[in-house]
Amino acid sequence: xxxxxxxxxxxxxxxxxxxxxxPLPASTAEELSxxxxxxxxxxxxxxxxxxxxxxxxxxxxxxNQILDRGEESPEVFQNFFQNAxxxxxxxxxxxxxxxxxxxxGGQNA
Amino acid sequence: MPSPESPTFNAVPATNGELTxxxxxxxxxxxxxxxxxxxxxxxxxxxxxxxxxxxxxxQVLNAEIAKSKQKLGIQNISEQGQNPVTLEGSEESENxxxxxxxxxxxxxxxxxxxxETASTQPIPTEPESEPVQDTTGNASPATxxxxxxxxxxxxxxxxxQNTINKTKKNKGFKKVIVAAAxxxxxxxxxxxxxxxINAFNKNNKSNNNPDRPGVTDVAxxxxxxxxxxxxxxxxxxxxxxxxxxxxxKGGSYDFASAKEVAEVCDNDECEMIKxxxxxxxxxxxxxxxxxxxxxxxxxxKGLTILETEKKLESLSDEEFEAVKQVFDSTIxxxxxxxxxxxxxxxxxxxxxxxxNKGANHGNMELVACxxxxxxxxxxxxxxxxxxxxxxxxxxxxxxxxxxGNGNITGFRGCNQVVGVKTSVYxxxxxxxxxxxTTPPTDSSETPTPTPEPTPTPNTPEEPPTPKNQxxxxxxxxxxxxxxxxxxxxxxxxxxxVADQDHEYNQxxxxxxxxxxxxASQIGYDVVDNGTYTVTVETAKDTDEANNFDAGAxxxxxxTTSDDKSADGSGNTIQENLDSATSxxxxxxxGDYSQGF
Numbered sequence: 001x002x003x004x005x006x007x008x009x010x011x012x013x014x015x016x017x018x019x020x021x022x023p024l025p026a027s028t029a030e031e032l033s034x035x036x037x038x039x040x041x042x043x044x045x046x047x048x049x050x051x052x053x054x055x056x057x058x059x060x061x062x063x064n065q066i067l068d069r070g071e072e073s074p075e076v077f078q079n080f081f082q083n084a085x086x087x088x089x090x091x092x093x094x095x096x097x098x099x100x101x102x103x104x105g106g107q108n109a
Numbered sequence: 110m111p112s113p114e115s116p117t118f119n120a121v122p123a124t125n126g127e128l129t130x131x132x133x134x135x136x137x138x139x140x141x142x143x144x145x146x147x148x149x150x151x152x153x154x155x156x157x158x159x160x161x162x163x164x165x166x167x168q169v170l171n172a173e174i175a176k177s178k179q180k181l182g183i184q185n186i187s188e189q190g191q192n193p194v195t196l197e198g199s200e201e202s203e204n205x206x207x208x209x210x211x212x213x214x215x216x217x218x219x220x221x222x223x224x225e226t227a228s229t230q231p232i233p234t235e236p237e238s239e240p241v242q243d244t245t246g247n248a249s250p251a252t253x254x255x256x257x258x259x260x261x262x263x264x265x266x267x268x269x270q271n272t273i274n275k276t277k278k279n280k281g282f283k284k285v286i287v288a289a290a291x292x293x294x295x296x297x298x299x300x301x302x303x304x305x306i307n308a309f310n311k312n313n314k315s316n317n318n319p320d321r322p323g324v325t326d327v328a329x330x331x332x333x334x335x336x337x338x339x340x341x342x343x344x345x346x347x348x349x350x351x352x353x354x355x356x357x358k359g360g361s362y363d364f365a366s367a368k369e370v371a372e373v374c375d376n377d378e379c380e381m382i383k384x385x386x387x388x389x390x391x392x393x394x395x396x397x398x399x400x401x402x403x404x405x406x407x408x409x410k411g412l413t414i415l416e417t418e419k420k421l422e423s424l425s426d427e428e429f430e431a432v433k434q435v436f437d438s439t440i441x442x443x444x445x446x447x448x449x450x451x452x453x454x455x456x457x458x459x460x461x462x463x464x465n466k467g468a469n470h471g472n473m474e475l476v477a478c479x480x481x482x483x484x485x486x487x488x489x490x491x492x493x494x495x496x497x498x499x500x501x502x503x504x505x506x507x508x509x510x511x512x513g514n515g516n517i518t519g520f521r522g523c524n525q526v527v528g529v530k531t532s533v534y535x536x537x538x539x540x541x542x543x544x545x546t547t548p549p550t551d552s553s554e555t556p557t558p559t560p561e562p563t564p565t566p567n568t569p570e571e572p573p574t575p576k577n578q579x580x581x582x583x584x585x586x587x588x589x590x591x592x593x594x595x596x597x598x599x600x601x602x603x604x605x606v607a608d609q610d611h612e613y614n615q616x617x618x619x620x621x622x623x624x625x626x627x628a629s630q631i632g633y634d635v636v637d638n639g640t641y642t643v644t645v646e647t648a649k650d651t652d653e654a655n656n657f658d659a660g661a662x663x664x665x666x667x668t669t670s671d672d673k674s675a676d677g678s679g680n681t682i683q684e685n686l687d688s689a690t691s692x693x694x695x696x697x698x699g700d701y702s703q704g705f
Contacts, residue, residue, distance in 0.1 A: 005289045014294050048273040056262040072281035093293035
């Protein structure tokens, strides 16, 4: 089973950039690798929470019904989020920005 | 691996404003060794230095994040109760790195900066097992615009997590979300939030690079770079890398060909073409191939322009976009300065393969262009590494085309990257613009004494070239290849006054320029009735000659009192510019062959 909502490679690129910008102590390769993986997972989780946390309970139920029906057409999901008034791109972008900000240590906007 | 129970420290500002570590939650294990003390002191110094660096970076990041927010339309982050981070970390954030999956590394308790959240280092820990709250610390998402704030209608975290788990198996949904994430990430990167090369390194700001643009605050570095490019016409002209400009970027700095859409015709068939990278991929290839190798995207290092072009054309849209993002951030991360260059320079510009056919991708080609420059001032993009060491440069020559009011209406041939590399032009058709008039000089470049002059759009840096000369190039009439020493002197022959068109004779490399009367008045040696010989070197050596060139090369040719004053009077030149512009406007297809 895929453990990621978004593909790991995409998020990995983003985390790699963050790690480039963040001065890290002399760490072993293992530690850095573990940090990277953990950050990817954390970011993936946050994006999922941001997206589905934006939905109301009825909307989430409706979404689950789509999943339960086995729909795999991207258009179905695009239509769903459009109707739900959720801008996926913006939600993900906001989440990544906030994550990056916190990762790098700054929190003020 | 460091313990996840790494110590953290509370800190309060000391009376002198310095940060002090206070009341460590975990006692530092003193082993009673002198060496340990020394090590500790060393570590303390390092942490102090690190703190200084991080404080600098924080300033930059805060500014960058604010800019990114503005660009991305993000408004809610600060509205959700987050406090600005300061290194007086007593107000440790609710969303500390540990909470977002970046726990802190151990810090010695005696470290006066040990309390700084921002200066602590992230270390790996086990992935969070609990569902993570959203990035802003509450259950609502970053957007918070969907009415999910009502607790009665908001799903529980468990429900959300269950849904997330189900979606991970759904290929259709994953396609949608992965695409959205890719675009979002590209937007963040394009905004320059974290990718500005060296933008965060204060040490490079001024100490090692006196030529750097006059940035007064480190927080301004990133933006100053972009603005500098924009001011110099690079960002808007080449910020989109000479491919296309949106309507929002309209203005006198637009390239003639850089319109969002344009009607192009091929015989009787006309179509509207959006000038994307697809249509001007040659321009993009020129830039990519001329980047310092250290900065070229993976897979593009060491390629010629032609090879780069072919590779770009073979990419999928997604791959192309990814390369473009890397390139954009590289350009945006460059600093600029003005330098003068001399001698033979390599260059390139776009032209129509068949001037009788439309300006479309299939009918456009990049040609290598050799010029001989004499103290030509160009814009130099340069990059530095984290230590302030310059890692590469790229010169850009802008040769504007002016309208009658002195406004730049476009840019003509032989623009773009100048003389950085030579091998990258292999395989391109080669032409020569202004051949050398003196024995070959070295192609050295000299920084302009006055750093970073602000270019004034209405102030021509280089007079437009005669329309006929452009056309000669465009139509492959210009001489091709490298000019030999025998060709270093160019004969300029004056035709009778009746000849108004300054025709270019491609065989003799002769221009019919101006009346002998005027030539004699400004000191040229008229060797017979209506013919005189002069070297271009002479013509460029004086301001008068330069002005004369400008006037003569695009003038009406009429022997008027105004023309006679062409040895330096700006009025005459301006009138001639008017005339030249109208000539160019009369040739709309030239838009697509005059630069990018």
